[in-house]
Amino acid sequence: MTVWGGQPPSALCAWVVLLLLVVSGEPSRSPYDQEQDQNRDRDRDSETTDPRTDPRKDPRTNTRVYHRDVSEVRGKDCRRCCDPGEQPPPHYSNPHYPQQYPQYQAVPQINITILKGEKGDSGQRGPYGKSGKSGQSGPRGPNGLRGTKGSIGTPGEPCKAQYAAFSVGRKKAIHSNDYYQTLVFDTELVNLYGHFNMFTGKFYCYVPGVYYFSLNVHTWNQKETYVHVMHNEREVVILYAQPSDRSIMQSQSLMLELEREDQVWVRLFKGERENAIFSDDFDTYITFNGHLIKPKSEG
Template sequence: MFDQLLLLISILLLLPVVIPVPPPGGASPTLCRRCCDHLEGSPAPQTGEHTGGQNQMPEVRTYINMTILKGDKGDRGDRGTPGKSGGEGPPGSRGPMGPKGTKGQAGPSGDNCKNQNAAFSVGRRKSLHSVDYYQALVFDTEFVNLGGHFDMFTGKFHCHVPGVYYFNVNIHTWNFKETYLHIMRNDREQAIVYAQPSERSIMQSQSVMLPLELGDEVWVRMYKRERENAVYSDDVDVYITFNGYLITPALE
């Protein structure tokens, strides 16, 4: 019984409610007339004339109470696509300093510095007569020999540091004998030391700068021709010297 009563009340609430609403502005309602009244000789009623309330129809407006039609809350929709990123904001204030870290392990030791020095100075205390067509001039006195790059047994300087070198050779000629020598780089003549036979002995000198590569050899060679070739010295004084040193190492 209660359910039937509740259903009846719901139906009554859904029915449209007719409420007479007066015309807007408070004007008098317009008289109703048939569309063909003026054809039968009756004059059309003028605006604002009242002929009685029997032909006046009320204006009908429908009103529905929407609060009783509200349903249950629906499910939440899908998340929309994110919008564009906004502009970069101003930098924040600097945070507090963190705690001091622990000391790291020591790294491996570096390579030892490369030796960029090269120099030698040697001499000869004994005279020498050439016996072969070509003959290396060897030395018996060592003044300077950094790193042992000059071989006293062969009379040759071996390049261990590539770069530009300065070389100088000094000799004493022998009376009435020719003096003919070359400063050699490997197997090629670079500079000559020459003195013609003379009744007087003299000192002769020659110097040259050479660019050397690793493994190059520089030495002094005696050159024998038809005449006897010789250099003079004695057991007391040094008359013959050969010197060389590195001016600048090559760029790596």
């Protein structure tokens, strides 16, 4: 069968394609390619690109310049986009045309545990770092459990008992004068630990506690006897006897609570009136006694 000038139909299609290429100056484009080109042109036109300086456009026609060889299309059969069973355009598999979508390539996985080597030797220990600042004290913790009862300890030293006692006497008589006189004793009967001073005539307390004291004198005929038992500088009790035709023995006793370094002694009243205590050089008529009843340390 021949058409137009005795040419077969296939030859006629080839001449039509060649004529279209010469007129348009572009290779045949599918509707999909044309739509993609229009989208790219709009994007580039929005950037206000000068066609004179854009290498992607022809400055004479303001059209995109394609570097696709026309000969690639001339060897292909002429197809219509509306033909049934239309396959994707040939440029999808053409290596000279850019791909529209990224393609991914599988990367082989390597088991790292297979390549792991043996454990190396331990390194040398590094130097100690500087001490940090002290932190804040935490809250007090709860009380711990009660511990077990301890064992019995070794016996201690025996408790030292505390004592104090004295008993002194005088063999010489004494008369009053214009000032007070301390009664000094010349006979030491008992003086435990030397707490009574025979030179001053006073008892000095070295063990605080409760003490008992007693004083005994012999009066003089027709003379008055007037003495005091003194606690430090305070008059505590008096021993007194009125003038009489005969002499008698007089006594006084008391208890005192003493502190350390307190003093107890006997004082003869001064001579506003005749005042005396009888004695001789052979017998002891005057005695002064005292002893500790209970130390203060015992409560």
